[in-house]
Structures are given as structure tokens and as C-alpha cells.
Amino acid sequence: xxxKEKLLLRAINNPNDLSFEDFKTLLKQSxxxxxHQTGSHQIWYSSKGCRLSVQNNKGxxxxxxxxxxxxxxxxxxxxxx
Numbered sequence: 001x002x003x004k005e006k007l008l009l010r011a012i013n014n015p016n017d018l019s020f021e022d023f024k025t026l027l028k029q030s031x032x033x034x035x036h037q038t039g040s041h042q043i044w045y046s047s048k049g050c051r052l053s054v055q056n057n058k059g060x061x062x063x064x065x066x067x068x069x070x071x072x073x074x075x076x077x078x079x080x081x
Contacts (some may be wrong), residue, residue: 015066023061023069024052030073048076069079 001009007026011018018026024042027034032044032052044052052063052073 011066012070014064015061016071018061018063018066020054020056020059021062023066027052027069028056030069032069046072046076048079050076 035043
């Protein structure tokens with residue numbers, strides 16, 4: 001299992017315990033691009049144009065944002081087939 005797969009599996013199994021740095025790494029590995037940052041909000045876009053705003057919560061990713069990312073990733077993978 002690759003590091004990328006391990007990180008994705010960690011996010012799926014426990015979105016409540018993902019560091020913000022790991023979340024950003026997961027976004028990058030999945031082809032998302034950081035567009036800009038306004039204050040604490042980072043705005044990321046997928047290759048399909050989906051927008052996601054994420055914030056660092058004391059070093060942790062917000063679980064609802066991780067779940068939003070995973071749901072969008074799933075949708076985009078289904079449409080790619």
C-alpha cells in the first residue's frame with residue numbers, strides 16, 4: 001500500500017483525527033489546487049471545478065470538511081468512469 005493510499009484510508013476511517021497538514025497533502029495528491037487564501041480560509045478547487053473552503057483548527061482538519069472532500073472525490077471518480 002502506498003503512502004497516498006494509507007493517507008486516504010486514514011481520512012476515510014477517521015476524518016475526526018486528520019492533521020491539517022495531512023489534509024492539505026491529501027488534497028494535493030488528489031489533484032486539488034490551492035487557489036487563494038483569505039484570512040484563515042484556504043480555497044481549493046478540484047480538476048472538475050468543485051470549490052472547497054478549508055480552515056486550520058488548531059493543527060487539525062475540520063472533520064466536516066474532510067467528509068465534504070471525500071464525498072466530492074467519490075462523485076468525481078464515479079463520473080470519470
